[in-house]
Every structure is written in C-alpha cells, then in structure tokens.
Ligand SMILES: C[N+](C)(C)CCCC[C@H](N)C(=O)O
C-alpha cells in the first residue's frame with residue numbers, strides 16, 4: 070500500500086456488498102465499514118495512482134467515480150475492477166485502520182496537564198542515544214508532560230546540537246540556531262545576564278515561537294542559578310477555575326509582544342492564552358520583558374492588567390512550580406509553547422554557569438516517534 074507505518078496483518082475481509090456508490094465491508098473480527106467508491110478510487114495504491122518511490126498520490130481529483138465491474142475478496146484482501154479498465158487492490162488491515170467515521174489511530178501521546186506534585190521523568194543519556202525505548206520514552210514524556218530530563222550526559226560542547234540533530238534540524242531564530250546561556254558583557258537579552266528570570270516562554274513575539282527548547286548544562290557551580298518551571302496548561306486551567314472572566318480576557322484579548330535590538334524588530338499581536346474552539350488550551354505566550362506597549366481601549370486596560378496579574382500570581386504560586394538544580398551533564402527539554410521556564414539569579418563571581426541551548430520543531434519530534442513506532 071506504499072505505506073511505511075504498519076497495519077494489522079491478522080485481519081482479513083470476509084464479505085463485500087455494493088450499495089449504490091458505496092461498498093460495505095466486513096472483516097473477520099466482525100467489524101464493518103462503509104467506503105464511498107470515490108474514496109476507494111482516490112486511495113488506489115497501484116503504481117499509476119501512487120508514486121512507487123515517493124509514495125505520494127498521483128491520482129488527481131475526479132468529478133465522478135468510474136463505475137465498478139466487480140468487487141471481490143481474494144485471500145482476504147479487496148480487489149476492485151473498474152469499468153475504465155483500472156484495477157485496485159487493498160490490504161484488509163490497511164482499510165480497517167481507515168474506516169470512515171472512525172477516529173484515525175495515531176500513537177502520539179496527548180498533552181497531559183501537570184498534577185501537583187509533579188515530578189518529571191528522567192531518561193539516561195546512554196539510553197537516549199541507544200535509540201529504541203530510551204528515545205521513545207524521552208520523546209513521549211516531552212510530548213505528554215511538556216518537560217523531560219536527560220541525565221549523565223558527557224560534558225562536551227555541542228552535545229546539545231548532536232542530540233537535537235537526532236530528531237531534526239535545529240530551529241534557528243534571531244538568537245542563532247544554537248545559543249550559549251552565559252552572562253555576557255553586552256547582553257541583548259535578560260538570559261545573557263546573571264539576573265533572576267521570572268517564568269516566561271521564549272520568543273512569544275514570533276508568529277510561530279519555537280516549539281521545544283533544549284537546555285544542556287555544562288557548568289553550574291556559581292551560587293544560585295536554580296531553574297524553575299511551571300505548566301502553562303495546569304496554571305491556565307487553575308485561572309479558568311478561579312476566575313473565568315480573567316481567563317476569558319487573556320484568551321480573547323490580543324496584545325503586542327516585541328523584541329528589538331540593533332538588527333531586529335520582531336513583533337506580533339496575539340493573546341496570552343490561546344484556546345481552541347473545543348475549549349482546550351493550545352498555547353501560552355508569556356514573557357513580561359518583551360510585552361510591548363499595551364495597546365487596548367481604556368475600558369479594557371484595567372481589567373486586562375487585573376487578569377494578567379492574577380495569572381502571574383498563579384504561575385509563581387509554589388504549588389504550580391517545580392525547581393530543578395541542573396547538574397553538568399544534565400539536559401532539560403521542554404515545550405516552549407506550553408511550559409514556562411525561569412531561573413534564580415546567580416553570582417558570577419562565585420563560579421561559572423554555562424548552558425547550551427537550541428530549539429526543535431514539534432513536527433520533528435512527532436515524526437521521530439512515528440518512525441521509532443514502525444519497528445514496534
Ligand atoms: C534562549 N535565548 C537566549 C536564545 C532566547 C531567550 C529569549 C527570551 C527573551 N526574553 C525573548 O523571548 O526574546
């Protein structure tokens with residue numbers, strides 16, 4: 070079927086009936102499904118309909134489906150002879166996975182809000198780089214919890230880039246594809262100082278902020294510098310429960326985020342909480358440094374500030390935060406569209422602190438997990 074993902078091999082078809090412009094199929098496990106003929110012709114997997122090497126569809130949209138001469142089951146699989154001379158063959162398990170009206174089966178983990186007390190999953194570096202289950206566990210935890218820790222990695226510069234490249238290309242931003250979090254002489258960003266960083270998401274001033282952030286600890290022996298995290302979904306749900314009007318205001322009111330330095334001026338107008346039509350929280354944009362002028366009507370301004378302050382207070386409430394003291398050789402990976410991160414101030418005169426970081430697209434993590442799942 071020109072499909073790399075596995076489909077159930079034990080299923081066979083036992084019956085097929087034509088009903089107008091549909092076929093009704095019955096499998097050996099008793100399941101039934103109805104398939105419009107147009108769908109079947111559009112999904113034909115022969116070499117004229119699917120490119121044998123790229124696996125991409127070659128069939129173009131049809132106004133009407135050619136008539137069917139015969140639909141039959143051979144060795145449990147479906148064979149169709151079309152009146153225009155075309156022949157299609159469908160594997161029973163492949164069709165079963167795609168029964169119209171059934172939700173598509175995707176093995177990707179759904180995001181699950183943190184429950185207090187939340188303790189993140191840890192994966193050993195050696196297990197991640199061995200591939201297989203270690204890598205699956207790491208990606209699964211990251212997609213599900215929005216945060217995962219890697220332990221016992223080597224103290225090598227660029228290890229973060231090597232790990233990221235296993236998954237996909239590093240996602241470049243105006244800070245480069247790979248960045249060093251150290252205190253710098255002429256910082257363009259609070260991260261490059263030694264001051265405390267309140268909880269934030271990175272680059273909410275981009276239409277599409279980076280999805281996943283990896284921070285690899287190489288040195289952390291200065292006094293202070295502990296890391297903090299909070300789950301934006303958990304806290305936004307807490308806000309919705311405590312004050313639905315505040316939640317609504319942050320979800321419905323777009324505000325401006327903006328970053329500027331000598332070379333850039335990157336801004337976007339979006340709400341702090343992005344809620345889907347189903348009420349699900351899809352994204353949090355929260356970064357108080359790069360919130361731009363609050364350009365709202367005078368009526369809205371005071372109530373927006375109230376709601377924002379409420380959210381800020383809940384984010385920083387001890388029950389919503391986890392504190393991590395990153396050790397050299399440890400890497401934290403988190404979903405930057407959901408989980409907020411921050412750190413305590415550190416004293417650069419007492420020792421060194423050096424993190425190397427990069428970003429990854431969520432699509433690449435999902436892709437990697439699907440590829441790993443092919444092997445079962
Ligand atoms: C991690 N790195 C230093 C590269 C970027 C940090 C970005 C955080 C910043 N306040 C902003 O969103 O613009």
Ligand SMILES: O=C(O)CCC(=O)C(=O)O
Pocket residue numbers: 250260266271295296410411412424426
């Ligand atoms: O220094 C840290 O621990 C976090 C740095 C940070 O918040 C950032 O790079 O955005």
